Amino acid sequence: MSARRVAELRRQVRAGELPEELIAELRSVAERLVRLRLLPPSFSPYGQWDEEAAQEIFSSWYTERLLARGHLQMLLDRAGSSGALRSLAERSLRQHLSSSRERTQTQNIYWRLNTILQGGHPFVLVESATRPQDRWYATRAGASPWPGNDRQLIAHGWALGDFTVIRYRADATKLSPLLDSNELARFAEGLMASTGAALTPALIMRVIVARFDLHESESEPFEEAKQTAEVASKLPEQLALRQSALAILAELTPRQVQVLRLTPQDTVVEIAERVRCSTGTVVNEQRRIGQLIIGMSEDDGERDRLLNILADLVYSSSDD
Amino acid sequence: MTDGPCPALTDLFAEPPALATAAHAALCQRCQALLAATAERLPAQHEPASAPAEHGALLIPGSLALIGAPASDELLLAIVIASGEEGLTVVPVSPEVALASEWDLHIPESVLGYSAVAQVWNHGQILPEQSIEQITTLPAEQLAAVHALVRAANASVPPPEGLAVGPPVLGKQDPRLLFQDAETEDAHAFWEPTLALAGAATLGQLIRHRREELQLAPEVLESASGVPGWVQGLEADTLSLPGGLSPGALAAAMRSLRVSASSRLARILRWTIQAGIPAAGTTLARSGSDTRQDANLDVDAYIEEFLHELSEEPE
Numbered sequence: 358m359s360a361r362r363v364a365e366l367r368r369q370v371r372a373g374e375l376p377e378e379l380i381a382e383l384r385s386v387a388e389r390l391v392r393l394r395l396l397p398p399s400f401s402p403y404g405q406w407d408e409e410a411a412q413e414i415f416s417s418w419y420t421e422r423l424l425a426r427g428h429l430q431m432l433l434d435r436a437g438s439s440g441a442l443r444s445l446a447e448r449s450l451r452q453h454l455s456s457s458r459e460r461t462q463t464q465n466i467y468w469r470l471n472t473i474l475q476g477g478h479p480f481v482l483v484e485s486a487t488r489p490q491d492r493w494y495a496t497r498a499g500a501s502p503w504p505g506n507d508r509q510l511i512a513h514g515w516a517l518g519d520f521t522v523i524r525y526r527a528d529a530t531k532l533s534p535l536l537d538s539n540e541l542a543r544f545a546e547g548l549m550a551s552t553g554a555a556l557t558p559a560l561i562m563r564v565i566v567a568r569f570d571l572h573e574s575e576s577e578p579f580e581e582a583k584q585t586a587e588v589a590s591k592l593p594e595q596l597a598l599r600q601s602a603l604a605i606l607a608e609l610t611p612r613q614v615q616v617l618r619l620t621p622q623d624t625v626v627e628i629a630e631r632v633r634c635s636t637g638t639v640v641n642e643q644r645r646i647g648q649l650i651i652g653m654s655e656d657d658g659e660r661d662r663l664l665n666i667l668a669d670l671v672y673s674s675s676d677d
Numbered sequence: 678m679t680d681g682p683c684p685a686l687t688d689l690f691a692e693p694p695a696l697a698t699a700a701h702a703a704l705c706q707r708c709q710a711l712l713a714a715t716a717e718r719l720p721a722q723h724e725p726a727s728a729p730a731e732h733g734a735l736l737i738p739g740s741l742a743l744i745g746a747p748a749s750d751e752l753l754l755a756i757v758i759a760s761g762e763e764g765l766t767v768v769p770v771s772p773e774v775a776l777a778s779e780w781d782l783h784i785p786e787s788v789l790g791y792s793a794v795a796q797v798w799n800h801g802q803i804l805p806e807q808s809i810e811q812i813t814t815l816p817a818e819q820l821a822a823v824h825a826l827v828r829a830a831n832a833s834v835p836p837p838e839g840l841a842v843g844p845p846v847l848g849k850q851d852p853r854l855l856f857q858d859a860e861t862e863d864a865h866a867f868w869e870p871t872l873a874l875a876g877a878a879t880l881g882q883l884i885r886h887r888r889e890e891l892q893l894a895p896e897v898l899e900s901a902s903g904v905p906g907w908v909q910g911l912e913a914d915t916l917s918l919p920g921g922l923s924p925g926a927l928a929a930a931m932r933s934l935r936v937s938a939s940s941r942l943a944r945i946l947r948w949t950i951q952a953g954i955p956a957a958g959t960t961l962a963r964s965g966s967d968t969r970q971d972a973n974l975d976v977d978a979y980i981e982e983f984l985h986e987l988s989e990e991p992e
Binding site: 389431438445603670 | 690745750752754775
């Protein structure tokens with residue numbers, strides 16, 4: 358497919374057409390990523406990758422993201438060549454699989470948030486209400502209800518900094534919440550401290566939905582719901598970890614791989630010199646790598662094992 | 678280490694890989710690690726060579742257009758907010774709506790077919806030749822909002838009330854700043870053609886600036902052009918054009934300097950030629966008839982041929 362053909366497809370899709378050739382190209386992207394085992398096993402609807410799973414993820418990606426959200430047009434708008442189209446499509450598919458999993462967590466988070474707020478210290482009930490989502494909680498007695506608007510409150514949510522978002526785990530045999538209970542409590546406490554006001558679970562959820570991009574579940578009522586079990590991985594743990602490490606590697610940029618390789622033995626200043634960038638950029642890259650690895654780990658042990666496999670993959674492939 | 682973006686995974690694992698992909702993988706630790714770790718390979722895929730895009734769509738303020746860059750095969754979607762002799766000022770448009778700050782203006786889905794934000798904090802300048810295609814025109818009220826936000830940003834005052842922007846950034850801990858840092862870096866490839874020509878009044882100045890920036894020795898350019906010993910003379914304004922160097926050789930050198938064809942480059946070349954300064958004995962040694970022929974070359978024809986050569990895909 359030439360660059361000129363990509364430009365033609367862009368115009369055709371903008372005119373409301375869906376050329377077969379384009380759909381076939383996108384389908385092949387999903388099939389090849391599955392065949393290459395470059396998606397984490399916990400992304401699979403059945404716990405392992407096979408033809409059926411590939412078909413299923415293609416269908417959900419194509420209908421829910423590419424068509425319903427207009428991202429097919431967006432991919433074509435950004436692609437200057439067929440190679441760029443495939444590269445953008447791979448990124449889009451990974452984002453889709455990751456965010457699909459995150460959206461299913463909204464009820465789970467709401468349920469756990471209520472439990473945490475009702476559990477007492479450091480949270481106190483400052484104003485009761487019939488419905489749980491309308492009760493006001495604060496970290497100090499006598500705090501007034503939040504007087505501002507949602508936009509201001511969401512800004513406070515962003516200002517709390519990084520939170521460990523668990524995107525997917527290597528071995529999904531147990532429940533893996535989007536935010537674990539400690540992080541969820543830290544978020545709620547931080548939000549109350551930052552605003553100096555009392556907040557309701559409904560308000561906190563609005564911030565979480567915006568902050569962690571869970572918008573597609575926004576219209577659903579927040580009701581107490583039972584957690585649903587995830588599909589258990591059918592792969593041996595070590596193999597699942599290795600496939601997850603490969604998936605992380607596929608998401609890293611060349612510079613991030615260099616930073617990853619140099620981090621154990623070099624200082625930030627030395628890395629910056631070798632990679633030819635600023636020290637601030639090195640720190641930012643380390644932060645991004647860390648977020649990616651932590652997001653795929655259930656606990657510290659799994660994180661360390663993933664990091665070791667990733668380091669092996671990077672070192673064994675290079676003679677530098 | 679490679680500075681270029683990695684190819685799609687499906688292209689990386691194609692058998693045999695395209696030349697450009699193989700060349701990239703030879704220098705990229707990330708791609709080497711991926712190739713080394715996975716034994717499975719895909720069937721061969723032969724792809725016809727990419728045709729050059731149709732560059733140079735006529736853009737005016739309010740145009741929503743796709744922008745190209747020599748170092749990237751991804752395009753930038755951007756809103757043109759001003760046009761001048763030096764180029765077009767544009768605001769990038771991103772689909773990352775969830776990461777919008779108070780300096781990102783929401784673009785309704787009805788405009789592009791998907792929700793997006795105009796990244797006012799990330800605006801920059803492009804050459805008109807970088808425009809690939811105009812997608813649509815931003816509605817007047819949206820364009821006015823973009824202008825209002827740009828004016829506020831330039832004046833370092835808070836964003837105007839009532840605009841559809843994201844929640845404000847309240848502190849340095851905000852992860853959206855990390856995202857903005859990455860977006861700024863990505864957009865830089867699109868500003869580079871303008872930055873490369875900035876401040877150069879002659880070709881000699883342009884070549885010297887770019888060589889210093891890219892840390893290229895004169896021999897690299899001379900080797901790329903196939904003509905030895907001309908860089909120092911041109912940089913010192915003692916080598917006369919068009920007689921001193923053929924359009925093809927000059928175009929090859931410009932490619933090495935990552936300078937693309939543009940009307941602004943043509944102007945710089947014309948100024949250089951008109952400044953003249955022909956110094957006897959500094960033109961490169963050629964046969965007498967060749968030298969006479971070169972001296973008679975029409976300046977317009979020389980510039981036209983140079984731009985044509987530079988626009989062609991290298992073999």
